[in-house]
Amino acid sequence: MSLLRMAGRPMLASMFVAGGLHALRRPADVAPAAEPIVRPVADRVAALPDDTEQLVRLNGAVQVAGGVLLGLGRCPRLAALALAATLVPTTLAAHRYWDAEDPSDRAQQRIHFLKNLSMMGGLLIAADDTGSAPSLLWRGRHAAQDLRHDAHLVHRSVKAAARPAAAAGGIRAKLGSC
Numbered sequence: 001m002s003l004l005r006m007a008g009r010p011m012l013a014s015m016f017v018a019g020g021l022h023a024l025r026r027p028a029d030v031a032p033a034a035e036p037i038v039r040p041v042a043d044r045v046a047a048l049p050d051d052t053e054q055l056v057r058l059n060g061a062v063q064v065a066g067g068v069l070l071g072l073g074r075c076p077r078l079a080a081l082a083l084a085a086t087l088v089p090t091t092l093a094a095h096r097y098w099d100a101e102d103p104s105d106r107a108q109q110r111i112h113f114l115k116n117l118s119m120m121g122g123l124l125i126a127a128d129d130t131g132s133a134p135s136l137l138w139r140g141r142h143a144a145q146d147l148r149h150d151a152h153l154v155h156r157s158v159k160a161a162a163r164p165a166a167a168a169g170g171i172r173a174k175l176g177s178c
Contacts, residue, residue, distance in 0.1 A: 016067035023060025080126035
C-alpha cells in the first residue's frame with residue numbers, strides 16, 4: 001500500500017467515525033433535522049424502520065463501520081461506497097442552505113454542503129481505487145483477450161498440421177488403390 005493511501009484513507013474516514021459515533025450515542029440531536037428526508041424514504045421502503053431515531057442510528061452505525069474499514073484499508077472500495085451512500089441523506093438533511101433565511105447561516109450551510117460534496121468526490125475516487133491491483137473488469141477483459149489469442153494460435157496450428165496430414169492422406173489413398 002502506498003504512503004498516500006495509508007495516510008489518506010484514515011483521514012477521509014475520520015469524519016465518518018466521529019459523526020457516526022455522535023449519531024449512535026445521541027440520535028435525538030440529529031433526528032429533527034433528518035425527519036424531512038427520512039420520512040418520505042421510510043414510507044417508500046418497507047425494509048427500513050419507521051422511527052427516525054432508529055434510522056439515524058442505522059446511518060451512524062454504517063458510517064462507523066465503513067469509516068473503520070476504510071481507515072484500516074479493509075474492503076476499502078466497499079466501505080467507500082457505503083460511506084458515500086450515507087453521505088447523501090446526511091447532507092440533504094443537515095445542510096439545507098437553500099432553506100436558511102439568515103444570510104450568514106445560509107453561507108455557513110453552503111460551506112458544509114460543499115464540504116460534504118467534496119468528501120463525496122473523495123469517496124468515489126476511493127471506491128474506484130484498486131490499490132495498484134488490476135480491477136475485475138480489467139482482468140476479465142484481458143482474460144478474454146488472452147483466450148481469443150490462444151484460440152487463434154490453436155486454429156493456426158491445426159490449419160498448419162492439417163495440410164501435411166491431408167497431403168499424406170491423399171498419397172496413402174493413391175498408394176492404397178494400386
